[in-house]
Amino acid sequence: MVAIIPIWNFTGTEDHHLTLHIGDTVHILQISEGWYKGYTLKNRSFRGIFPTSVIRLKSATVEINGTVENIISMEMPMVQEITTTLREWSTIWKQLYVAGQKEKFQMVGGMMYELMERRSQLLSGTLPKDELQELKKEVTRKMDYGNRMLELDLVVRNEDGNLLCPDTTSVISLFKAHKEATNQISECIQEETYNSQSEYSRIARFASSPTYSFYISVRNFVCKIGEEAELFMSLYDPNKQKIISENYLIRWASTGVPQEIDMLNNLKTVFTDLGTKDLNREKIYLVCQIIRMGRMDLKETNTKKHTIGLRRPFGVSVMDITEIIKGKADSDEEKQHFIPFQQVVAENDFLPNLIKKAIEVKDINHKGQGLWVSMKMLCGDLNQIRKDHPHLVDRSTVVARKLGFPEIIMPGDMRNDIYVTLVQGEFDKCNKTTQKNVEVTMCVCDQEGNIIPNVIFQGAGDKPVSEYRSAVYYQLRHQRWLETVKIAVPIEDVHKSHMRFTFKHRSSVDSKDKGEKIFAMAFVKLLRPDGTTLRDGEHDLILYKGDNRKLEDANVYLHLPSTKQLAAEQRSQSIKGNFGGGLSVCPKDNFQISTLVCSTKLTQNIDLLGLLKWRSHPNRLQENLKKLMKVDGGEVVKFLQDTLDALFTIMMEYAETDEYDTLVFDALIFIVALIADRKFQHFNAILEAYIQQHFSATLAYKKLLTVLTRYLEVVTCGEQCETPLRIFKALEYIFKFIVRSRLLYSQLYEGKGREEFKESLRAFFETVNKMMKSTLENATLLSQGAALRYIPAVIQDVAKIFDRSLLSELLRDFIQNLPDDRLIKQKLQSMSAIVNSVLFQKKECRDILLPVMADMLKDLIAKGEEEEPCIDLVSNILEVLFKSKKAEDMKHIGLILEKLLRTINQRVIILGREHDFSVRLATSTVTPIKSGIELGLGDWHKG
16 A cells, blocks of 8 residues: 655645645545545545645555554654654644743754654665664664653663563563663763753763764965975874874975865865873874975076975974864864964974974964864764764775874774884084085885885875985984884785885085985894884984995895994994994984884784794793783783684693693683773674684683682682682683583584583582682682672573583572572672573573572562562563463462562561562562463462
């Protein structure tokens, strides 16, 4: 069937006209020359005509119930719900206008507009599945919030946002869904309250996100240069006087437009990986350094005589963006900001110094020259902002990352970058009458001295190059560049690669410039002699002089020390002397670079490297395993798979001895504890994937169970030991490794060792149960609490390979062994977790566990102790019974519960009033199933 929906209001001017309002459903009886005859479903008694232009046809089905005819739309349920909500709100919206409640009227109108936009997106049918789910959640939050604000009924939903059906959903589930929806709406109301106070809303929004991005759109650059120029835009910390992000490079033509004319009006970049530490910086500036490409002096007019193509400093533009970054000021992608330009006024003005001056000077005589930019602060990492702001961050938007890793390292963020900064140098004029105009050329070479092509990035948005040339400062002995580039060498070539820096005097006269040769060379290998990557920080390189061919011959210089520190460590010869091969040191010259390694493949940590390459020095294995637990967590998670592979390889290769078992186990606990940390919680998925897809240690389960049981035996004896607390926190993943290992072993050897494994696992649980009997304080009490919290987490995995009835018996003893007066609340919470596990879904397991739980609940309810946990436990038990819906399995369980529920009645009678405990319990546990009386709940239900 086709449903007829008016898209315009139609007010009848004649008696036979049918008046229509937007959204009415109409039944068509006749069609004639642009007119329909029919009636609306809300008033079937009146029939009239109306024009075809005011209606739209929609797919629908007809449901006839007796004499009642219902039209059911074929649209998705969420679209239908939005439509119904909009109709309901529109009536109230009009009433608010009449009542003069302007603020509420505008708020409801804004929400209705948003819902209409979201409805259009849903109807488009172009959204991928994950975005569709996110959109549904957003829509339901908005509708629930609006219903609460307008004092309408609360709608409860499932996890997918669909309405819960009361006929098929237990009252317990409805109650929990109602409670959860109420909490979510309260949070939404709080958020909307902040939104009414712009500053607080921005701060709150930023505070809730762990990662941030800063969007920039360059609208125009107005500057009288007359030559081609390079614009390097970056984020800058004035207190530390350092750039904190990659450069965004724009190449500007001499005609005053971008060199790539297609990029006009599309010069966009986003600075990513910003974290809370960046937001907490006292000041942050947006800095643009301008370097012109041309003559030594702009006054030189004869291009045939004078050297061209030199990179010369020209000026800077700076803007304080602290308030925008911190969310204290509005950021709008449409608003344009003017950033004044300050030109180099003297030949000895280094750009880093000019940045400092521009920040300190309040008024700049820019003469209308500068940058026009738009900017916006975005919450989220790159994937998130691409999803939330596709109109800003698309495929053409350049990504400029922070120098270094973000505060929260995301799984899958594979990088192999080394940032190199030309810091400063000091060069003697030698036989020249004036100081040299020094140009530094940087390249990356292999062991033979051949240049590795296209591994140097001058800035984000620019193509990689094989060589990088520095800016040239005119006739200065001491030069300060602070120019940063990124090199990305393929990982397989890093071990045989080095950076080479050559130094050349550039003459302003072209004929002289062509005759100039390299006067010095410096180099540094990417890997240190111990195999670790070049250390972060400054490096004082040794400058060598000699024949040009030898300066570029790697066979001549690679065996020489590259830094003064390395030369001092080697103590092989004085750095002032001559070296073999015809090279000597420039005694009066010096040159410094700074490096920052940002790689998931290269490590600067010798302790981590020692473990990853443990085969090279097996005699140091014990020492390296101990040192692993002192390595920074960020460094470990970057090499998570490699580290785990190394640990389990050690365990497998030393299967015949237990020499390293405890150390490997401790290292494993250390890694799992790291991933439990909020900073690295995103690596949970990586660890899960590793266990299922990469883990292959078939004998690991034997050793892990042995060490695990041994540690708990120590606690049972009452000895002080901190390790068990860490073990219990990591217990879930330890058992995931154990179970996966056992499954692999069983598949490989066709079930061999089943009984042995069963006994080992039983021994573990019996050790835990023995520990639960202890009445010792301090360490044992803490371990018991940890066991109650974390033991239920292993049931899901253990139940795959262990007899469920036996496991239920062990868990029953686990509960019973703990003295009655110890950790009562934690015990109830542990039992609730067991009830919600796969174990309790089986009848034979419930037969074992439920009597213990019922007896404990009976005693606690009679005493009136720990009411909230008792309510949760009873609710969870009844919910499982409701989902089962098998009367033959549940009948005798109901008889057990009958005693428990009668205890509640008795308690209420004794108190002589309707106790709050009984009211809350009834609210959260009454179920609509018809077999309630058969389950032994009838007496309580009647009461």
